[in-house]
Amino acid sequence: MKPSAGRRPIYMDHAATTPVDPLAAQAMAGCLTADGVFGNPASAGHAWGDAAAFRVDSARRQVAALANADPAGVIWTSGATESINLAVLGVVRFAMARGRGRHVITARTEHSATLAACAQLEREGARVTYLVPGTDGAIPVQAVLDALRDDTVLVSLMHVNNETGVLHPVRETAAHLAEHPAVFHVDAAQSAAFLSLDVGWGVDLLSLSSHKFYGPKGVGALYVRHRPRLRLQPLMFGGDQEQGMRPGTLAVHQLVGMGEAAALVLQRRDADRWRLDGLTRRLEQGLLDLEGVVINGRAERAPHILNVSFIGVHGESLALALEGIGLSLGSACTSASATASHVLRAMGVADGLALASFRFSLGRWTREEDVDEVLARVATALAEQRRRTTVWADYRSGTPVADLYGTDAGEAAG
Amino acid sequence: MTGRAAWSAEVRRHFRLARGAGEPGPGGQRFGHGAAGAVSWGTQVRIGVTLDQAGHIVDLSWRCYGCPATQAACSWLAATVPRMHREQAAAVTATAMAEALALPAERLGPLIVVEDALRDALQSAGMND
Ligand SMILES: Cc1ncc(COP(=O)(O)O)c(C=O)c1O
Numbered sequence: 227m228k229p230s231a232g233r234r235p236i237y238m239d240h241a242a243t244t245p246v247d248p249l250a251a252q253a254m255a256g257c258l259t260a261d262g263v264f265g266n267p268a269s270a271g272h273a274w275g276d277a278a279a280f281r282v283d284s285a286r287r288q289v290a291a292l293a294n295a296d297p298a299g300v301i302w303t304s305g306a307t308e309s310i311n312l313a314v315l316g317v318v319r320f321a322m323a324r325g326r327g328r329h330v331i332t333a334r335t336e337h338s339a340t341l342a343a344c345a346q347l348e349r350e351g352a353r354v355t356y357l358v359p360g361t362d363g364a365i366p367v368q369a370v371l372d373a374l375r376d377d378t379v380l381v382s383l384m385h386v387n388n389e390t391g392v393l394h395p396v397r398e399t400a401a402h403l404a405e406h407p408a409v410f411h412v413d414a415a416q417s418a419a420f421l422s423l424d425v426g427w428g429v430d431l432l433s434l435s436s437h438k439f440y441g442p443k444g445v446g447a448l449y450v451r452h453r454p455r456l457r458l459q460p461l462m463f464g465g466d467q468e469q470g471m472r473p474g475t476l477a478v479h480q481l482v483g484m485g486e487a488a489a490l491v492l493q494r495r496d497a498d499r500w501r502l503d504g505l506t507r508r509l510e511q512g513l514l515d516l517e518g519v520v521i522n523g524r525a526e527r528a529p530h531i532l533n534v535s536f537i538g539v540h541g542e543s544l545a546l547a548l549e550g551i552g553l554s555l556g557s558a559c560t561s562a563s564a565t566a567s568h569v570l571r572a573m574g575v576a577d578g579l580a581l582a583s584f585r586f587s588l589g590r591w592t593r594e595e596d597v598d599e600v601l602a603r604v605a606t607a608l609a610e611q612r613r614r615t616t617v618w619a620d621y622r623s624g625t626p627v628a629d630l631y632g633t634d635a636g637e638a639a640g
Numbered sequence: 641m642t643g644r645a646a647w648s649a650e651v652r653r654h655f656r657l658a659r660g661a662g663e664p665g666p667g668g669q670r671f672g673h674g675a676a677g678a679v680s681w682g683t684q685v686r687i688g689v690t691l692d693q694a695g696h697i698v699d700l701s702w703r704c705y706g707c708p709a710t711q712a713a714c715s716w717l718a719a720t721v722p723r724m725h726r727e728q729a730a731a732v733t734a735t736a737m738a739e740a741l742a743l744p745a746e747r748l749g750p751l752i753v754v755e756d757a758l759r760d761a762l763q764s765a766g767m768n769d
Contacts, residue, residue, distance in 0.1 A: 546647065546652075546655060547655075610658075614658060616684050630679060631679055
């Protein structure tokens with residue numbers, strides 16, 4: 227999307243990805259060329275390999291520190307998608323092969339990486355319970371406990387939902403699961419940059435993604451409980467790197483970038499959290515001051531994500547009117563027939579409203595002026611779009627929202 | 641936001657202009673109202689046309705719920721059909737709109753809704769004769 231001429235582009239899609247912090251980029255650049263640390267960390271015994279192995283070790287410690295984890299439990303991956311696949315498939319395949327159970331608990335609001343890995347497990351004979359969120363987007367801890375069975379081998383939940391920002395109480399869930407043999411996996415892709423996490427709470431597996439916290443894309447980590455050692459079936463086979471869990475020559479520059487980004491997060495996590503919380507609240511209040519705006523995910527949320535639906539507009543058209551702001555629209559719009567987000571659907575949001583939903587996600591370099599500018603542009607675009615739409619005219623003349631977006635609202639109004 | 645449609649210059653121009661957008665007219669003797677589509681289909685269009693005594697279109701206004709192509713098609717109609725005779729306007733098709741706006745075939749669906757609303761409006765204006 228090209229920012230429109232004359233208008234300052236404003237990026238508000240940090241939940242999709244973040245720019246690499248210059249310090250992380252600098253560290254990465256030092257691991258590429260002949261004058262840098264380009265060696266293979268598996269080439270033990272010569273200076274080039276040892277220098278690379280040293281960098282990998284310190285990056286491992288930096289990433290482990292994010293979750294107060296034992297660095298020996300960190301397995302490098304290509305991103306959270308791979309971490310999640312390794313965790314979910316690895317645990318359940320290992321258990322099923324040994325007849326230890328085949329039941330998985332997850333939620334309908336999970337990232338597609340989790341949902342698709344679970345669907346694959348179902349094809350392999352596993353049973354999966356998909357928990358349904360409340361209309362506020364939250365999965366109650368009690369619902370997790372109620373779904374537990376004797377043959378449950380894995381509970382996989384996200385810490386922060388990537389569409390709504392809604393938080394899951396990981397610590398409380400882990401405490402309740404302590405007495406059950408099921409393994410607890412947490413997808414922390416969206417939370418690592420802001421929320422403190424401690425695998426000591428009873429988290430057995432934790433998925434992280436570097437590019438969500440100002441590190442490079444294409445690298446992530448899976449923490450696997452080290453003591454007592456949790457065993458998984460690997461997805462790939464090859465050399466003995468990463469304890470055989472993830473063979474292949476390590477991408478030193480990527481890991482170093484992720485490590486540096488993690489160290490920066492640790493220095494500033496609390497400050498970032500409170501600053502972004504203030505900005506997101508400002509944005510939320512400003513949007514609510516416009517009429518006909520619905521917040522999707524009213525449960526407790528992470529500080530950087532706000533998902534709203536605008537009554538009375540077509541999502542794709544409002545998106546075009548807001549060109550120049552980097553936002554995420556709650557529908558895929560490559561074709562004429564858009565599909566509503568599975569997360570909002572699970573929360574019971576009507577398709578029409580889900581299709582007019584937008585995710586604003588703020589980041590490290592978002593300023594108050596950016597929020598105010600976005601609010602001003604949204605107010606103008608919304609008023610103009612609503613002047614054009616049938617739905618807004620009907621809303622203003624008293625048609626209830628439920629009827630507006632019902633199946634035969636159109637004919638009735640015609 | 642993946643795969644956002646790359647809109648043609650003509651769609652963008654009409655989306656920006658939005659000729660004829662707003663409340664479809666006051667009603668009355670030589671006035672026709674038309675509607676087509678539904679919110680659940682993703683496209684809903686209401687069109688109002690005002691005719692002169694000889695059956696020529698004086699003015700077209702619209703409201704719609706639809707993608708940028710739908711809005712652009714309505715704006716294009718509002719810029720194109722005035723001064724046409726009713727019969728001539730009734731022959732304007734979705735395909736003609738798609739051509740004028742340089743839209744690909746998969747956007748024809750919403751334009752058919754615009755076409756239907758236009759026909760409906762012209763017909764209802766006719767019934768007031
Ligand atoms: C909650 C969540 N899980 C997993 C992922 C996948 O992460 P990656 O892009 O590193 O594969 C994302 C990012 O889209 C995410 O937001």
